Amino acid sequence: MNALAIRNIQKSFGALKVLNGIDLTLEEGGFLVLLGPSGCGKSTLLSIIAGLEDASAGSIEIGGREATGLHPRDRDIAMVFQSYALYPSMQVERNMGFGLEMRGAGVDERKEKVGAAADLLGIGALLERKPAQLSGGQRQRVAMGRAIVRKPRLFLLDEPLSNLDAKLRTKMRGEIKKLHQSLGASIVYVTHDQVEAMTLATKVAVMRGGTIEQIGAPMTIYREPDNLFVAGFIGAPPMNFVRGRIVEGGGFAPDGGGDRITMPAMEHRLEPGREIVLGVRPENLRPIPPGVSPEGLLRFNAVPDVIEPMGADTMVHFRVGQSELIARLDGQTEVSGSAPMELGCEASALHLFDATTEQRLRPA
Amino acid sequence: MGVGVDSGRRPFTGGRLGRAIGAMSETRSWPFLLIVPSLLVILLVVLYPTLHGISLSFREMRLTRPDLGTGFVGLRHYVDLWHDDIFWRSLANTFKWVTLAVSLELAMGMISALALNREGPLMRICTVLVLLPWFLPNVVAANMWALMLDARLGVVNELLVRMGLIDSYVAWFATPTSGLLAAVFIEAWHGYPFFTLLILAGLKAIPKDLYQAASVDGAGSYQAFRNITLPMLRMIVVTAVILRVISLANSPELLLILTGGGPGDSTQVISLYAFKTAYESFDFGYAGALSVVTLLLLMVFCVIYLRVSRVLEK
Numbered sequence: 001m002n003a004l005a006i007r008n009i010q011k012s013f014g015a016l017k018v019l020n021g022i023d024l025t026l027e028e029g030g031f032l033v034l035l036g037p038s039g040c041g042k043s044t045l046l047s048i049i050a051g052l053e054d055a056s057a058g059s060i061e062i063g064g065r066e067a068t069g070l071h072p073r074d075r076d077i078a079m080v081f082q083s084y085a086l087y088p089s090m091q092v093e094r095n096m097g098f099g100l101e102m103r104g105a106g107v108d109e110r111k112e113k114v115g116a117a118a119d120l121l122g123i124g125a126l127l128e129r130k131p132a133q134l135s136g137g138q139r140q141r142v143a144m145g146r147a148i149v150r151k152p153r154l155f156l157l158d159e160p161l162s163n164l165d166a167k168l169r170t171k172m173r174g175e176i177k178k179l180h181q182s183l184g185a186s187i188v189y190v191t192h193d194q195v196e197a198m199t200l201a202t203k204v205a206v207m208r209g210g211t212i213e214q215i216g217a218p219m220t221i222y223r224e225p226d227n228l229f230v231a232g233f234i235g236a237p238p239m240n241f242v243r244g245r246i247v248e249g250g251g252f253a254p255d256g257g258g259d260r261i262t263m264p265a266m267e268h269r270l271e272p273g274r275e276i277v278l279g280v281r282p283e284n285l286r287p288i289p290p291g292v293s294p295e296g297l298l299r300f301n302a303v304p305d306v307i308e309p310m311g312a313d314t315m316v317h318f319r320v321g322q323s324e325l326i327a328r329l330d331g332q333t334e335v336s337g338s339a340p341m342e343l344g345c346e347a348s349a350l351h352l353f354d355a356t357t358e359q360r361l362r363p364a
Numbered sequence: 365m366g367v368g369v370d371s372g373r374r375p376f377t378g379g380r381l382g383r384a385i386g387a388m389s390e391t392r393s394w395p396f397l398l399i400v401p402s403l404l405v406i407l408l409v410v411l412y413p414t415l416h417g418i419s420l421s422f423r424e425m426r427l428t429r430p431d432l433g434t435g436f437v438g439l440r441h442y443v444d445l446w447h448d449d450i451f452w453r454s455l456a457n458t459f460k461w462v463t464l465a466v467s468l469e470l471a472m473g474m475i476s477a478l479a480l481n482r483e484g485p486l487m488r489i490c491t492v493l494v495l496l497p498w499f500l501p502n503v504v505a506a507n508m509w510a511l512m513l514d515a516r517l518g519v520v521n522e523l524l525v526r527m528g529l530i531d532s533y534v535a536w537f538a539t540p541t542s543g544l545l546a547a548v549f550i551e552a553w554h555g556y557p558f559f560t561l562l563i564l565a566g567l568k569a570i571p572k573d574l575y576q577a578a579s580v581d582g583a584g585s586y587q588a589f590r591n592i593t594l595p596m597l598r599m600i601v602v603t604a605v606i607l608r609v610i611s612l613a614n615s616p617e618l619l620l621i622l623t624g625g626g627p628g629d630s631t632q633v634i635s636l637y638a639f640k641t642a643y644e645s646f647d648f649g650y651a652g653a654l655s656v657v658t659l660l661l662l663m664v665f666c667v668i669y670l671r672v673s674r675v676l677e678k
């Protein structure tokens with residue numbers, strides 16, 4: 001059974017179309033991440049799922065039950081807001097138990113459930129405090145606690161980590177993952193941070209301008225991005241792109257001049273003259289020792305512009321035609337500035353996109 | 365703090381006076397020197413009149429009896445007050461008047477602010493309309509209503525008779541109860557926009573996501589009001605009530621125009637009594653004592669009120 005099924009959700013604010021027909025499903029116990037740049041409609045979609053906002057068209061099912069038009073209270077959901085939205089006048093204990101209180105649970109039941117959730121999150125010592133007396137990380141935990149106390153069918157989280165500093169964010173990310181595993185809950189999680197999406201999700205929906213560009217398992221999206229936008233959005237540092245055209249004999253000529261690039265033999269049958277975008281992830285590039293000419297590799301002649309040793313990895317910036325590229329090499333690699341080197345990439349790690357449609361080219 | 369730390373450069377180099385000021389500005393006393401002018405102004409316009417009023421209450425000053433002089437009489441005015449029936453009745457009336465009027469204003473202010481707390485151009489127009497009474501001076505509002513409530517030609521009587529709510533014209537200010545209630549109604553009509561304005565500002569400052577969280581938690585609108593809106597407005601309401609109580613306890617104009625304290629002494633409040641003592645009996649010493657008592661009572665009220673509202677918060 002699906003924890004969530006959304007069909008053709010559309011939303012306009014006056015003349016502004018914010019969502020143009022969103023379809024997606026989330027299986028029971030799954031972790032769906034809505035990923036996309038600012039303003040693409042992630043929060044709006046989440047509010048519609050929660051029932052805080054009405055869709056202009058489309059339908060929503062939660063836990064196999066028609067939920068379109070239901071009041072938020074009746075959807076069996078819990079929500080964690082970006083600002084946490086803790087009730088300022090209530091102590092942590094009442095904050096966490098407020099949902100139960102509104103549903104008529106008795107004092108004892110509330111105490112027991114809030115206590116259990118607080119133990120799970122390690123905030124048992126904070127129950128007497130008011131939100132103003134908590135640190136950012138503690139507030140975040142209380143907000144999570146308020147959501148899990150009621151054991152809802154579906155959790156909705158809107159950028160829950162974006163108000164935390166980098167270190168705390170990494171820590172809480174781990175905790176959310178653990179929480180998901182231990183509770184077995186179904187979660188919809190909004191973020192514009194692709195690292196959160198990759199690490200947490202069982203399913204990622206990449207959004208742009210009110211539409212879903214691609215939806216699938218994080219590694220599928222990483223390995224086979226459907227288009228240039230998704231390819232550039234997932235991965236850090238982002239995928240390298242080189243625009244150019246196929247030349248006679250199977251080579252690739254980058255726009256703006258520069259050396260031709262030898263292309264490995266591929267299943268793609270690309271006629272000469274076709275304009276394409278070549279995509280290579282920085283981590284898929286590796287140096288080829290001089291004098292060796294292995295088969296089946298895409299090869300770049302690179303003169304390093306900038307070299308950034310980061311310990312485990314070394315980032316090497318170089319140019320091909322007009323494009324700036326980055327290679328993420330092993331930290332042990334000897335790289336010296338200005339000495340030309342050859343970098344190669346396996347045919348299987350190569351991404352080809354049509355230059356005009358920006359769609360992925362699949363083997364015919 | 366940069367105060368007193370030698371920055372190593374001269375901010376001012378022109379002339380001997382300039383150098384002297386420049387040197388002084390590097391010392392620790394400079395910031396204190398800078399606030400002296402404003403302190404002097406405050407002393408002059410706030411402290412001096414207050415102290416003068418207090419000293420007046422210990423002296424004789426009757427314009428009708430210049431022969432008595434303006435000598436020091438100690439606590440005599442206060443002893444007289446203690447035995448003055450009108451004072452005690454005024455005190456009770458003040459209490460009734462202020463409590464009724466401020467409660468009604470608070471209720472009307474709260475209801476109108478909640479109704480106006482919506483988006484849209486229509487709401488902005490309504491807000492201005494609701495605020496209109498507040499723009500009228502006390503005296504204008506009082507005279508306007510005095511005319512509308514007039515026992516012989518008032519429009520209110522005419523309307524009520526036509527609607528069949530009363531049989532014949534009523535002299536609203538002729539009996540103690542209806543006189544007080546009519547005055548309270550007029551005061552509330554005139555003063556409630558003060559609460560509307562402050563409460564509306566408070567409402568706008570409450571984050572929307574609190575209501576969203578409450579709605580997901582299953583709270584209805586009454587529960588959201590009780591658990592979110594009211595606590596978030598607490599400081600504003602407490603402040604507004606204090607300001608309004610002080611201003612009501614101190615301004616006699618409205619009652620002076622509407623009832624003149626009557627019928628009998630039924631709407632005689634302390635501020636009105638003090639006003640009449642000073643400007644009808646020309647006994648400034650006794651009026652001073654009445655004012656000092658009002659001041660003390662208001663201070664006591666503020667302290668108790670703040671305490672109580674702090675206890676209620678917990």
Ligand SMILES: Nc1ncnc2c1ncn2[C@@H]1O[C@H](COP(=O)(O)OP(=O)(O)OP(=O)(O)O)[C@@H](O)[C@H]1O
Binds near residue numbers: 013036038042045
């Ligand atoms: N109440 C509203 N009225 C009009 N436009 C709105 C309203 N709410 C959102 N929008 C618009 O809808 C679009 C999507 O907003 P939304 O908040 O869903 O973006 P988002 O993807 O959550 O962005 P972010 O990552 O910055 O939070 C934006 O262009 C926004 O300006």
Ligand SMILES: [Mg+2]
Binds near residue numbers: 042043
């Ligand atoms: Mg958002």
